[in-house]
Amino acid sequence: MEEIEIYNILLVGSEGQLGLELQKQLKNKSLEYVPLDLPELDITKLDSVIEKITNEKPDLIINSAAFTDVDGCENNKDKAFKVNALGAKNLAVAAEKIGAKLVHVSTDYIFNGFGAEPYKEYYNTDPQTVYGQSKLLGEEYVQQFSSKFFIFRTAWLYGEGNNFVRTMLRLADENDELNVVNDQIGSPTSTVDLARAIINLMETEHYGLYHATCEGKCSWYDFAKKIFEIKNIDIKVNPVNSDEFKRDAERPKYSVLDNYMLKLIDKNNFRHWEESLKEYLEME
Numbered sequence: 001m002e003e004i005e006i007y008n009i010l011l012v013g014s015e016g017q018l019g020l021e022l023q024k025q026l027k028n029k030s031l032e033y034v035p036l037d038l039p040e041l042d043i044t045k046l047d048s049v050i051e052k053i054t055n056e057k058p059d060l061i062i063n064s065a066a067f068t069d070v071d072g073c074e075n076n077k078d079k080a081f082k083v084n085a086l087g088a089k090n091l092a093v094a095a096e097k098i099g100a101k102l103v104h105v106s107t108d109y110i111f112n113g114f115g116a117e118p119y120k121e122y123y124n125t126d127p128q129t130v131y132g133q134s135k136l137l138g139e140e141y142v143q144q145f146s147s148k149f150f151i152f153r154t155a156w157l158y159g160e161g162n163n164f165v166r167t168m169l170r171l172a173d174e175n176d177e178l179n180v181v182n183d184q185i186g187s188p189t190s191t192v193d194l195a196r197a198i199i200n201l202m203e204t205e206h207y208g209l210y211h212a213t214c215e216g217k218c219s220w221y222d223f224a225k226k227i228f229e230i231k232n233i234d235i236k237v238n239p240v241n242s243d244e245f246k247r248d249a250e251r252p253k254y255s256v257l258d259n260y261m262l263k264l265i266d267k268n269n270f271r272h273w274e275e276s277l278k279e280y281l282e283m284e
């Protein structure tokens, strides 16, 4: 398949975890991009989104902006749907207006988490939280309003910014013992791997919906143990059940995604989560 040259990229949500890694990799590849985030661009405002996009005329828009505070979404439903659903729709409408491609990022929370085998792209969605419902509607809007889209569903993301790995390292500094949830299973995914997958696909015409997580699976407890093992931190970690950590939004028990569609087109370059974690921790 022929690759299509991308000349001008608009990166929305450029200051978030994924946005910062995308900036790094786009620079390394000498790809031109315009970074945008709040307050310069608020994706919930259709008029400003259309104005910005028709002025910049990008070939490609990457949307890594979202309201990602899962508990916050539960308590602020309107904001969740504005940012995660309407924001995605506004970008899709504007992208379509100028014929641009659209990369959008979604989540494992669109599934109910009751499964026991890795979710494939065509499995039924059934979000259990406001965050998951708003992200699912965002996906649907992107598919309805943009004709050249890539949607990447990812999970358990860590990179530049607040994330589980950094929280564990900070807590280990302050405590001799930690309780970590052992009954939620997923695939920790490095923003390095995800940004690489996005950049790898965006110049092609392999449009569509993709699961995009690191290979392998573990519980948060296993994840924490591995972080401390790699960093040679001697700390007692106790496996506990989710009931001990009551949150406003219930977390999915099982959120392992199968990168099935990436595998079918021979583009699944995600590493095992432990390998990506080692690389990340070398720099922490």
Ligand SMILES: NC(=O)c1ccc[n+]([C@@H]2O[C@H](COP(=O)([O-])OP(=O)(O)OC[C@H]3O[C@@H](n4cnc5c(N)ncnc54)[C@H](OP(=O)(O)O)[C@@H]3O)[C@@H](O)[C@H]2O)c1
Binding pocket: 012, 013, 014, 015, 016, 017, 018, 019, 037, 038, 041, 042, 043, 044, 063, 064, 065, 066, 067, 068, 083, 087, 105, 106, 107, 108, 135, 153, 154, 155, 156, 157, 158, 161
């Ligand atoms: N983090 C995870 O574990 C995870 C898991 C699965 C999927 N995802 C998805 O992956 C994508 C990237 O996540 P991330 O962890 O990089 O998120 P993040 O660090 O929270 O970054 C999101 C960025 O979007 C910005 N933003 C929020 N509302 C906006 C608005 N109305 N207009 C413009 N920008 C806005 C945020 O700005 P402020 O900080 O100022 O609000 C922030 O810079 C998201 O689509 C998320 O749903 C994340």
